[in-house]
Amino acid sequence: MESREVSLSQRPVGMPKDDDFAVASVEVPDPQDGQVQVRNVCMSVDPYMRGRMVDRKSYVPPFQIGETLNGGAIGKVIRSRNEDFAEGDYVQSNYGWREAFTVEAKALTKLGDLTAPASAYLGVLGMPGMTAYVGLLEVGALKDGETVFVSGAAGAVGSIVGQIAKLKDCRVIGSAGNADKVSWLTNDLGFDYAFDYHGGDLLNQLREGAPDGLDVYFDNVGGDHLQAALFHMRPFGRLPLCGAISMYNDTEPRPGPNNLTMAIGLGLTLRGFIVSHFSHLNEQFRSDMETWVSSGEIKYQETILDGIDRAAEAFIGLFTGANTGKMIVNLTG
Amino acid sequence: MESREVSLSQRPVGMPKDDDFAVASVEVPDPQDGQVQVRNVCMSVDPYMRGRMVDRKSYVPPFQIGETLNGGAIGKVIRSRNEDFAEGDYVQSNYGWREAFTVEAKALTKLGDLTAPASAYLGVLGMPGMTAYVGLLEVGALKDGETVFVSGAAGAVGSIVGQIAKLKDCRVIGSAGNADKVSWLTNDLGFDYAFDYHGGDLLNQLREGAPDGLDVYFDNVGGDHLQAALFHMRPFGRLPLCGAISMYNDTEPRPGPNNLTMAIGLGLTLRGFIVSHFSHLNEQFRSDMETWVSSGEIKYQETILDGIDRAAEAFIGLFTGANTGKMIVNLTG
Numbered sequence: 001m002e003s004r005e006v007s008l009s010q011r012p013v014g015m016p017k018d019d020d021f022a023v024a025s026v027e028v029p030d031p032q033d034g035q036v037q038v039r040n041v042c043m044s045v046d047p048y049m050r051g052r053m054v055d056r057k058s059y060v061p062p063f064q065i066g067e068t069l070n071g072g073a074i075g076k077v078i079r080s081r082n083e084d085f086a087e088g089d090y091v092q093s094n095y096g097w098r099e100a101f102t103v104e105a106k107a108l109t110k111l112g113d114l115t116a117p118a119s120a121y122l123g124v125l126g127m128p129g130m131t132a133y134v135g136l137l138e139v140g141a142l143k144d145g146e147t148v149f150v151s152g153a154a155g156a157v158g159s160i161v162g163q164i165a166k167l168k169d170c171r172v173i174g175s176a177g178n179a180d181k182v183s184w185l186t187n188d189l190g191f192d193y194a195f196d197y198h199g200g201d202l203l204n205q206l207r208e209g210a211p212d213g214l215d216v217y218f219d220n221v222g223g224d225h226l227q228a229a230l231f232h233m234r235p236f237g238r239l240p241l242c243g244a245i246s247m248y249n250d251t252e253p254r255p256g257p258n259n260l261t262m263a264i265g266l267g268l269t270l271r272g273f274i275v276s277h278f279s280h281l282n283e284q285f286r287s288d289m290e291t292w293v294s295s296g297e298i299k300y301q302e303t304i305l306d307g308i309d310r311a312a313e314a315f316i317g318l319f320t321g322a323n324t325g326k327m328i329v330n331l332t333g
Numbered sequence: 334m335e336s337r338e339v340s341l342s343q344r345p346v347g348m349p350k351d352d353d354f355a356v357a358s359v360e361v362p363d364p365q366d367g368q369v370q371v372r373n374v375c376m377s378v379d380p381y382m383r384g385r386m387v388d389r390k391s392y393v394p395p396f397q398i399g400e401t402l403n404g405g406a407i408g409k410v411i412r413s414r415n416e417d418f419a420e421g422d423y424v425q426s427n428y429g430w431r432e433a434f435t436v437e438a439k440a441l442t443k444l445g446d447l448t449a450p451a452s453a454y455l456g457v458l459g460m461p462g463m464t465a466y467v468g469l470l471e472v473g474a475l476k477d478g479e480t481v482f483v484s485g486a487a488g489a490v491g492s493i494v495g496q497i498a499k500l501k502d503c504r505v506i507g508s509a510g511n512a513d514k515v516s517w518l519t520n521d522l523g524f525d526y527a528f529d530y531h532g533g534d535l536l537n538q539l540r541e542g543a544p545d546g547l548d549v550y551f552d553n554v555g556g557d558h559l560q561a562a563l564f565h566m567r568p569f570g571r572l573p574l575c576g577a578i579s580m581y582n583d584t585e586p587r588p589g590p591n592n593l594t595m596a597i598g599l600g601l602t603l604r605g606f607i608v609s610h611f612s613h614l615n616e617q618f619r620s621d622m623e624t625w626v627s628s629g630e631i632k633y634q635e636t637i638l639d640g641i642d643r644a645a646e647a648f649i650g651l652f653t654g655a656n657t658g659k660m661i662v663n664l665t666g
Contacts, residue, residue: 243597247594256589261580267605268605272597
């Protein structure tokens with residue numbers, strides 16, 4: 001059995017390009033005792049993967065050139081030599097960027113009964129949804145009725161942040177990269193105010209959307225967005241630092257916000273986090289989010305590209321704004 | 334009765350200069366019913382006052398040109414027409430930068446029995462000591478045995494931060510502005526490692542002093558210090574943002590740390606605060622700190638200038654490193 005797999009042919013410099021990636025065919029070994037063979041249904045591309053393409057120490061080790069990349073994937077068991085897994089089981093793994101694989105059972109999480117299409121477990125019901133949930137409620141310590149600004153609001157994380165905040169009776173402001181996304185946020189997701197960050201001054205947009213200032217700024221973007229949000233925070237505001245997608249392709253370190261000292265007088269908290277810091281909340285998240293998605297209280301959208309050959313394109317698209325909601329590579333074709 | 338008082342003759346631009354300040358003699362009115370007349374024993378100059386000399390909205394209103402400045406002072410009641418205050422009582426007030434004044438009693442805090450010289454209630458037992466206490470223990474959430482770096486470590490706040498951390502069995506690293514201060518930190522206050530920040534690369538000094546990284550960075554300085562500390566933080570480190578004295582005389586906004594995104598993967602918390610956010614802990618602070626000072630577990634030093642004519646010089650000295658420990662203006666002469 002063969003699997004086509006994606007690796008780095010070279011480390012991207014600045015914006016990743018198609019020829020930084022290579023697809024090759026690999027033989028998938030038969031499962032040995034205790035092992036399971038999986039065919040992926042879909043795989044995830046996520047902005048954090050850009051950091052792993054740089055050769056430096058970080059919270060996850062860097063990808064190596066010529067080695068198959070990895071990342072979130074949902075697959076179906078096709079052969080099992082482990083009693084906990086049966087043919088047809090849906091499993092979640094970190095063995096993305098490939099069509100199929102054989103692993104020890106402990107590398108797999110059985111999804112059980114799905115309450116949504118499998119791909120949702122890479123988005124709203126998976127890592128990005130969990131990131132929004134813990135980032136807003138735990139790190140951001142959101143209180144009912146507050147005013148929340150989320151950047152990258154039409155992305156996989158941002159779109160869920162805004163909707164959770166609406167469930168908590170908050171006023172929600174979002175920034176996104178084009179008019180269609182802005183319209184989706186306000187017309188479909190219930191954001192109170194959204195704007196295209198290309199279209200004008202961030203500070204004026206924030207004043208318009210949140211005349212009384214911000215209690216929480218959920219940062220997916222970094223750079224100018226963080227600086228503008230700092231200028232507009234209310235006393236004791238919280239800023240969960242989730243990502244900085246505007247800076248991931250920088251080739252030189254970029255200066256930080258020039259107004260960070262405002263945090264002193266206002267008593268602001270800037271707190272970085274990654275989702276794995278909160279894995280003790282996995283079950284609570286899945287229960288809450290499956291309820292909200294099933295009831296329609298939280299909606300989601302996916303941008304789906306078909307086939308492993310388009311995985312690099314999907315990944316690059318994260319940085320050009322090609323996705324609305326979660327970017328997914330479908331591997332069932 | 335006359336009081337000499339200090340006002341701004343003009344707003345300082347960059348480093349404050351002598352002629353930004355003016356001293357004038359003012360008639361002190363007799364106390365009316367309910368009022369108290371006070372002669373100041375000593376007054377405080379503090380770095381935060383620099384911010385109030387700029388005409389902008391902040392957590393305290395700006396000083397006005399030609400109006401007597403204010404700030405912390407300890408005085409003695411000389412005439413009282415309020416039953417709660419008697420001649421000879423020591424009182425704390427915000428009526429510094431003057432020799433004497435008459436006010437409503439509610440503007441005064443009676444100090445009761447002093448367990449240290451009056452000036453200590455402007456330093457280790459006053460606002461700077463309280464700032465160190467709540468900043469390290471509440472904002473920094475210090476745990477026994479952690480590694481702490483404090484900048485401006487020979488200042489009124491920093492010198493107390495380091496000693497509280499030593500009481501909590503922490504490893505303590507401090508930066509200061511000259512060799513005498515560095516020697517005071519390690520030889521007299523028990524710091525594990527201290528260095529002159531003029532003398533070389535901050536990052537290498539931190540690697541030397543804290544080879545395993547920092548759990549808490551108490552920031553009094555901002556700028557390069559904050560950036561270097563961020564590079565050296567351990568996972569889940571906390572950074573109480575207390576001050577940014579290196580930036581207070583900037584005439585243009587200065588870029589922030591270029592490595593703030595490190596907070597994401599490491600789960601760092603940067604939290605700004607001012608001491609008044611924690612006034613519910615005033616009594617606990619005074620009790621703890623009086624105990625520590627009386628037992629000699631916490632030592633303090635003062636740099637004392639005599640007379641209201643030297644108040645401006647004392648203030649300017651905060652930015653040139655003229656003080657070791659608390660800068661005090663003695664007004665008993």
